[in-house]
Amino acid sequence: MKTVLITGCSSGYGLETARYFHAQGWSVIATMRHPREDVLPRSERLRVLPLDVTKPDSIAAALEASGPIDALVNNAGIGAIGAFEATPMRIAREVFETNTLGVMAMTQAVLPQLRRRRSGVVVNVTSSVTLAPMPLVAVYTASKMAVEGFTASLAFELEDLNVRVKLVEPGYCPTTGFARNAGPRIQEVAPEPYAPFAKRVLAAFTQQEVVTKESDVAEAVYRAANDTSGQLRFPAGPDAVAMAQSR
Ligand SMILES: NC(=O)c1ccc[n+]([C@@H]2O[C@H](COP(=O)([O-])OP(=O)(O)OC[C@H]3O[C@@H](n4cnc5c(N)ncnc54)[C@H](OP(=O)(O)O)[C@@H]3O)[C@@H](O)[C@H]2O)c1
Numbered sequence: 645m646k647t648v649l650i651t652g653c654s655s656g657y658g659l660e661t662a663r664y665f666h667a668q669g670w671s672v673i674a675t676m677r678h679p680r681e682d683v684l685p686r687s688e689r690l691r692v693l694p695l696d697v698t699k700p701d702s703i704a705a706a707l708e709a710s711g712p713i714d715a716l717v718n719n720a721g722i723g724a725i726g727a728f729e730a731t732p733m734r735i736a737r738e739v740f741e742t743n744t745l746g747v748m749a750m751t752q753a754v755l756p757q758l759r760r761r762r763s764g765v766v767v768n769v770t771s772s773v774t775l776a777p778m779p780l781v782a783v784y785t786a787s788k789m790a791v792e793g794f795t796a797s798l799a800f801e802l803e804d805l806n807v808r809v810k811l812v813e814p815g816y817c818p819t820t821g822f823a824r825n826a827g828p829r830i831q832e833v834a835p836e837p838y839a840p841f842a843k844r845v846l847a848a849f850t851q852q853e854v855v856t857k858e859s860d861v862a863e864a865v866y867r868a869a870n871d872t873s874g875q876l877r878f879p880a881g882p883d884a885v886a887m888a889q890s891r
Pocket of ligand 1 (some may be wrong): 679821
C-alpha cells in the first residue's frame with residue numbers, strides 16, 4: 645500500500661485530495677496547521693498530523709512522525725489580491741514564504757528518502773494564473789510561477805534517480821476556503837487610480853461560469869502522482885484545461 649503526505653488538508657483542494665487518495669486505497673497522512681480529525685473519514689489508513697510549511701521544526705516533526713512516504717503533495721497555499729503598487733512587501737514575503745519556499749522546504753526534506761529508495765513522486769499544486777496572466781494577482785502569480793520553474797528544473801535533475809516531480813494547475817474554485825483565507829491580505833485591494841479597473845475585474849471574476857471543483861483537482865493530483873509518461877503539467881478543472889489548450 646502506498647502512502648501520500650498532503651499539505652494544507654484543513655479545507656478545499658487538500659481536504660478533497662486526502663479523501664480521494666484514501667478512497668483509492670492509499671494510506672494518507674493529511675497535514676494541517678491546526679489538526680482536525682472530524683473533517684476526514686475515520687480509518688486506519690488515515691492520519692492527521694500538524695504541519696506548518698513555513699516552520700522547519702514543524703516540517704521535521706511531521707516527517708519524523710509520518711515514516712516513509714511514496715508521494716508528497718505540496719498543496720498548502722495562500723492568496724493575495726490587490727494592485728501591486730499598494731501591496732506591502734511584508735505581504736509579498738508572506739506569500740512567497742508559504743507558496744514558494746514552503747514547497748521547496750518540504751521537497752528538500754522528503755527527497756533523501758525518495759532518492760535512497762529510487763522511487764516516489766512530488767506533486768506541486770500551482771494555479772491557472774500560470775497559464776494565462778490575470779490582473780491584481782502579480783505577487784501570487786509570481787509565487788506560483790517560481791514553483792513552475794523550480795519543478796520543471798527539478799524534474800530533469802531527479803529523472804535518473806527515478807524520482808518524479810509534477811505540477812497540477814487548478815482553475816478558479818469559489819467554494820474552497822481560498823478567498824476567505826486571503827482576507828487578511830486583501831486590506832486595500834485597489835486604491836485610486838486603480839479602483840474603477842479593479843471593480844470591473846472583480847465583477848467579471850465573480851461572474852465566471854466555468855469553474856473548477858475540488859474533485860477536479862483531487863483527480864488531477866491522483867493522475868499526476870501515478871503518471872509515468874513523463875508529463876509534467878496537469879491542468880485541473882474545465883477553466884484551467886481550456887486555458888492550457890489555448891496557449
Ligand atoms: N481556490 C482557487 O481558486 C485556487 C485556484 C488555483 C490554485 N489554488 C491553489 O490551491 C491550493 C489549495 O487552495 P484552496 O483553494 O483549497 O484554499 P484553502 O481552502 O484556503 O486551502 C489552503 C490550505 O493551505 C493551508 N495553509 C496555508 N498556509 C499554510 C502553512 N503555512 N502551512 C501549512 N498549511 C497552510 C490552509 O490551512 P489553514 O486552514 O491552517 O489556513 C488550508 O488548509 C493553494 O496552493 C492555492 O494557491 C487555489
